[in-house]
Amino acid sequence: MSAATKPVIGVIGAGTMGRGIAQVFVQAGHRVLFHDASTPALEAACTFIGDMLTRAVAKDRMTQAEAGAAIARLEPVDSLDSFAPCDVVIEAIVEALEPKQALFTKLADILRNDAILATNTSSLAVTRIAAPVPGPERVVGLHFFNPVPLMKLVEVIPGLRTRPDLVAEMTTLIDGIGHTPVTATDSPGFLVNHAGRGLYTEGLRLLQEGVATPHQIDDVMREAAGFRMGPFELLDLTGLDVSFPVMQSIYEQFWQEPRFRPSPMPPLRVAAGLLGRKTGEGFYRYDAGKIIRPAPVEAPDIDLPPVYVTPGDGAAELTQTLLDAGVTLCNSPSPEALLLISPLGRDATSTALDLDLDPTRTVAVDPLFGLAGRRTVMTTPVTRPEMREAAFAALARGGKGVTVIHDSPGFVAQRMVATITNIACEIAQARIATPEDIDRATMLGLGYRIGPMVLGDRLGPARIMTILTALQEATGDPRYRPSLWLKRRAALGVSLLTPEG
Numbered sequence: 034m035s036a037a038t039k040p041v042i043g044v045i046g047a048g049t050m051g052r053g054i055a056q057v058f059v060q061a062g063h064r065v066l067f068h069d070a071s072t073p074a075l076e077a078a079c080t081f082i083g084d085m086l087t088r089a090v091a092k093d094r095m096t097q098a099e100a101g102a103a104i105a106r107l108e109p110v111d112s113l114d115s116f117a118p119c120d121v122v123i124e125a126i127v128e129a130l131e132p133k134q135a136l137f138t139k140l141a142d143i144l145r146n147d148a149i150l151a152t153n154t155s156s157l158a159v160t161r162i163a164a165p166v167p168g169p170e171r172v173v174g175l176h177f178f179n180p181v182p183l184m185k186l187v188e189v190i191p192g193l194r195t196r197p198d199l200v201a202e203m204t205t206l207i208d209g210i211g212h213t214p215v216t217a218t219d220s221p222g223f224l225v226n227h228a229g230r231g232l233y234t235e236g237l238r239l240l241q242e243g244v245a246t247p248h249q250i251d252d253v254m255r256e257a258a259g260f261r262m263g264p265f266e267l268l269d270l271t272g273l274d275v276s277f278p279v280m281q282s283i284y285e286q287f288w289q290e291p292r293f294r295p296s297p298m299p300p301l302r303v304a305a306g307l308l309g310r311k312t313g314e315g316f317y318r319y320d321a322g323k324i325i326r327p328a329p330v331e332a333p334d335i336d337l338p339p340v341y342v343t344p345g346d347g348a349a350e351l352t353q354t355l356l357d358a359g360v361t362l363c364n365s366p367s368p369e370a371l372l373l374i375s376p377l378g379r380d381a382t383s384t385a386l387d388l389d390l391d392p393t394r395t396v397a398v399d400p401l402f403g404l405a406g407r408r409t410v411m412t413t414p415v416t417r418p419e420m421r422e423a424a425f426a427a428l429a430r431g432g433k434g435v436t437v438i439h440d441s442p443g444f445v446a447q448r449m450v451a452t453i454t455n456i457a458c459e460i461a462q463a464r465i466a467t468p469e470d471i472d473r474a475t476m477l478g479l480g481y482r483i484g485p486m487v488l489g490d491r492l493g494p495a496r497i498m499t500i501l502t503a504l505q506e507a508t509g510d511p512r513y514r515p516s517l518w519l520k521r522r523a524a525l526g527v528s529l530l531t532p533e534g
């Protein structure tokens with residue numbers, strides 16, 4: 034590549050992704066040769082890019098002259114032979130192995146020997162695409178996200194035979210268009226689709242266990258754990274017909290790793306056409322594209338019994354919150370008292386029995402994210418309804434949102450966040466990506482407000498360990514076994530961002 038001029042880019046495939054990729058490169062000053070097997074598709078894409086640039090001018094994001102110069106850099110071509118001057122060719126054609134291999138093999142003949150072949154595949158191994166191509170060391174993954182101009186993340190994925198210096202070269206290229214590159218090894222789901230497993234699999238697991246409804250789980254994730262969207266809102270947005278094959282494929286590619294075991298629910302929901310927004314109904318119903326949420330359950334207006342708060346994680350905040358709300362507290366689990374516990378990783382039943390508390394009067398309150406946001410309360414199977422209602426009323430004082438769920442080791446937020454952090458730690462342990470890139474990629478690619486490593490640090494690696502260990506013990510399910518990355522850093526009392534020495 035010449036240092037004096039910007040690399041000439043080729044983009045093949047003018048569908049959803051190809052048009053976005055071509056747009057960001059012409060906008061960044063690159064000459065882009067653009068091709069599609071279908072001429073109407075190519076023409077439609079060029080019109081689309083022109084419209085996007087016109088819209089950017091209307092919104093004062095660029096001048097008319099800049100838009101004109103950008104569109105002049107876009108050169109639709111009708112044959113692969115025209116790609117000879119390209120420094121980097123990015124393919125965004127159909128997601129199938131043979132056509133991608135055949136395309137790169139043809140291009141290898143046409144391009145200079147040092148030109149780079151990049152694939153935008155989302156689910157195929159870069160190494161497999163490169164295998165039959167003459168010069169597999171020049172093949173690399175550049176995984177963009179949809180819509181490309183808005184999603185500022187690109188995963189750079191070297192295959193097993195990719196020239197090591199290509200990663201740095203591609204990182205510079207992506208930096209140059211104002212996107213954020215992260216490096217991931219050639220592994221199932223690369224980085225973002227791998228890290229994203231936790232939210233979906235644990236959300237579906239909670240649903241399958243009958244712990245809470247989809248909207249309750251989403252409410253807790255948004256209003257207590259601080260996520261932008263809960264798992265079911267996200268599944269509805271993406272479409273279950275798209276998400277379910279990814280769940281299945283990642284589970285199979287990791288040789289049935291229990292952490293990624295999909296739920297039996299999605300295939301039936303796909304068969305029923307409950308795909309999400311696109312079909313008007315998924316986990317929610319939609320009216321003209323607008324989500325219809327169930328009406329919130331009003332807190333009961335009742336006289337409260339005295340409340341006993343059991344010492345433990347979060348008890349001080351719980352006590353203060355109840356005092357501030359004018360609730361009468363007692364110093365011992367007296368016979369008429371509502372008994373509040375705040376376990377980590379345990380369910381209400383086993384905690385009540387261990388503490389020798391009457392399970393018919395016991396209600397658990399989730400301490401993990403504190404009580405500033407939505408509060409989750411959880412009953413044992415024998416908690417008396419009036420005790421459940423009393424806990425609901427006491428916690429709702431001051432207008433706080435309260436979600437009442439069935440018994441679950443680790444409530445909702447603890448299980449979700451511990452699972453997400455654990456998978457992120459396992460990605461770091463397997464050297465798929467650095468802890469910093471894991472956080473960067475999940476924030477840009479999945480819209481997380483905080484990356485799972487920093488979130489795990491804020492909540493405390495030792496607490497995440499406690500939750501996972503208790504969950505594994507309660508369920509006997511190896512999906513909850515803690516990653517060694519987490520285990521070691523929790524034991525040492527250091528940050529989850531601590532690299533190997």
Ligand code: NAI
Binds near residue numbers: 046071126127128
């Ligand atoms: P698309 O179906 O919208 O567009 C594919 C285009 O490639 C079509 O215009 C088609 O005519 C053309 N094409 C197919 N075979 C060709 C060939 N042999 N030579 C030249 N043109 C050919 O597909 P989309 O969604 O843009 O996906 C493209 C690639 O990007 C796939 O590998 C996909 O997995 C990947 N990807 C897609 C994402 C998405 O959200 N849609 C996100 C990230 C990656």
